[in-house]
Amino acid sequence: MASKNQQKDTKEQSVSPSLPDGVKNYLIDIDGTITDDVPNEEPERMATCEPFPDALETVNKWYKDGHQICFFTSRVEEHRKVTEDWLNKHGFKYHSLLMGKPRGGNYHWIDNHIVKATRYKGQFTDLVNKKETIQVFKD
Structure with a gap:
C-alpha cells in the first residue's frame, strides 16, 4: 500500500504538467500594471493609452526567453477584442488572455501549485x- 505522501505526490503529478526547469508562467495584469488603469466603465480610453516604460520590452524579453505569458485582466469579455487589438498594436507577445479577473485589489490566491506574486x-x-514574510497554511 502506498504511503500518504506517495499518494499525494502521485495525485499532484496528475493534476497538470509542470513546465521545464527555468520556465515560468507569468500572469500579468494589464490595467495599472503595463498601462494606465482603465476601468471597464471607460472602455473608450483603451484605444488611446500607452504602455508603461519598460513593460513592452520586459514582457517580450520573457516571451523570447521561452516563458509563458498570460495576461489576466478584470476587463470584461465584451472588451476582449479592443484588449487584443491594444496588445497587438503595441507589439506585446503573449500566449493567452484571461478576461474577468475579480475586481478589487486585496487578493489571496489559494492553489495546489506554488504561486509567486509580485506587486507592480x-x-x-x-x-x-x-526575502519576504508570507502567510501559509498551518501544519
Missing part, C-alpha cells in the same frame, strides 16, 4: 530575489 509599484523590470 511603478517600475517594470526583470525580477530579483528578495
Whole structure:
C-alpha cells in the first residue's frame, strides 16, 4: 500500500504538467500594471493609452526567453477584442488572455501549485530575489 505522501505526490503529478526547469508562467495584469488603469466603465480610453516604460520590452524579453505569458485582466469579455487589438498594436507577445479577473485589489490566491506574486509599484523590470514574510497554511 502506498504511503500518504506517495499518494499525494502521485495525485499532484496528475493534476497538470509542470513546465521545464527555468520556465515560468507569468500572469500579468494589464490595467495599472503595463498601462494606465482603465476601468471597464471607460472602455473608450483603451484605444488611446500607452504602455508603461519598460513593460513592452520586459514582457517580450520573457516571451523570447521561452516563458509563458498570460495576461489576466478584470476587463470584461465584451472588451476582449479592443484588449487584443491594444496588445497587438503595441507589439506585446503573449500566449493567452484571461478576461474577468475579480475586481478589487486585496487578493489571496489559494492553489495546489506554488504561486509567486509580485506587486507592480511603478517600475517594470526583470525580477530579483528578495526575502519576504508570507502567510501559509498551518501544519
